[in-house]
Every structure is written in C-alpha cells, then in structure tokens.
Amino acid sequence: MTLDQQLAATAARDIPAVFLTPEQRLAELRADILAAAGRAGTSPSEPAVDPYAFQTQPAILRRLADVLAGRLPATLDRLVAAGPVGVALTAAVALHTGLPYAVLLPGAPASSDSASPATASPATAFRTTLHGEIHRAEHVAVLDPVVTTGRRILDAAAAAEEYGARVAGLYAALGSGSGGGAAVAAAEDSGYTLQVLFPNSSGS
Numbered sequence: 369m370t371l372d373q374q375l376a377a378t379a380a381r382d383i384p385a386v387f388l389t390p391e392q393r394l395a396e397l398r399a400d401i402l403a404a405a406g407r408a409g410t411s412p413s414e415p416a417v418d419p420y421a422f423q424t425q426p427a428i429l430r431r432l433a434d435v436l437a438g439r440l441p442a443t444l445d446r447l448v449a450a451g452p453v454g455v456a457l458t459a460a461v462a463l464h465t466g467l468p469y470a471v472l473l474p475g476a477p478a479s480s481d482s483a484s485p486a487t488a489s490p491a492t493a494f495r496t497t498l499h500g501e502i503h504r505a506e507h508v509a510v511l512d513p514v515v516t517t518g519r520r521i522l523d524a525a526a527a528a529e530e531y532g533a534r535v536a537g538l539y540a541a542l543g544s545g546s547g548g549g550a551a552v553a554a555a556e557d558s559g560y561t562l563q564v565l566f567p568n569s570s571g572s
Contacts, residue, residue, distance in 0.1 A: 397431050398566045401542065405429060417544055420512040423456035432541055432565075433460035436511070440465065441536045441561060443507055448472060448533070450512040450524035458511045470500030470508075472524045473571065496527040504532030515540040515564060518551025522558055538562040 388396065390450040403419035404425050422428050440461075447469035449458035462469040474496055490569055502508065510527055512521040516532035518538075525535045538555055540548065 382417060388406060393431075394435070397435065400425075400428050401432070401566070405542075413441040417514055417540075417542060419453045419512075420456075421514060422541075429456060429460040430464075432457065432460070433464040433550075436461050436539055436541070437464045439539065439565075440509055441507065444509055444536055446470060446502065446508045446533070448502070448508050448510045448524060448528050450510055450521045453488075453514075453520075454512050454524075457513045461511060468500070470498060470502050470528075472527050473497045473499065474520075476525060496523070502528060502531040502533050506533045507536045508533045509536055510538045512538070512540045514542045514544050515548045515551035515562070516544045518548075518562065519553040521551070521562070522554060522560070525560055535560060540564045541566065543567040 401422045402417065404422040406418070406421060436457075441483075444465075444467060447458050447462050447467050449455045449469060449471040451472065451474055458471070460468050461467070510521055510525045510528060512524070515521055521538050521540065525538055527536055538560050540551070540562065541564075543549070543551065543566065548562075548564040548567050552562050552564065552567075
C-alpha cells in the first residue's frame, strides 16, 4: 500500500493520531508537507514544491525532525545545512538530537539545486561561507529540505570535506521533479549516499 493509500484509509476511518501506525504517520506527514508547500514550479527545471513554505510550520518541522533523526548514524558528530534553505530543518533536527550544526552558504555564483551537477564548475562547491564550526575528521550529515538534481546538497557535502569533515550521509525531506532520482544518482556518482524521506513529491 502506498503512502497516499495509507492516508486515504486513515481519513476514511477517522483514526485519532495517537493510534496511527508508523506508515500512517509518514503518510500524514507527507500530506501535510505537500499541503503547506504547494506548487512552486511549472516546468521540469523548477522545484515542484516551495522548500521554504513547509518549514514555517512548527508542527511539521517537529515531526520531520523526529523521523530524520531516526535515520542518522549513531556516530554522527555534527549536522550541516545545505545553504540557507536548509537552516530551519537542520536546526529542528539539531534540537531533537542535541547535535551541533553548521551552515554552509554558497558564494558567487550562487549554488542552485535545479542546475545540473555535470554543468557546474568544480570550484563552485568551494566558494562557500561557513557559519558555525566544522572540525577535521568529524562525521557530519548534510541536510536539505528538497532535492531535484542534488547540486546544492552535493556542493555542501564537498565543501564540508574541504573543511576536513567526513560526510556520513546526505538527507532530504522531499524529492522534487523526478522524485529526486537524479539527485540520488548524482550522489552515488560522487561517492555519497543520499536518503530522500519522500522520494516523489508529485503524489504519483
């Protein structure tokens, strides 16, 4: 049964949230994220959801942080936000786990997740500004609310390594466009593992 089918079954029976199964809770969370985010793009080159919109809802962030925290490695030392768009989500996960976090802001030219990694200059990943601390040999996880091609999160991962960190994994809440498939493939090609909580934001 898909997440959409799980949610439909839950709504039909009007089950109180306290009695929901983990699968039903995920379905409800996904529906709430998409309802809050809406549609931000009309072409394949644009994100299908607004990555900022759902992060303005504390109830969504709290549940999302709980789910993502459960997927992080136990040996993690620090979280890293992939640009300004990832700050709210990363802060929520940091509060939930107690882990410190850093923010890597892209420099000029600005890093955009909708651009193809193949067309990006190798130097782009390193034109960043670090807010917070990253120490050499720390194990870090890089977080991004929405991935399309994966360029933004890959830039942040590469920059974190330039600061001496060891990237333990990449994590995203939503996969936009093709469901984040391009981002997952790009991450694998770059030697990273990208986990997308909800790979398909289109509902199909």
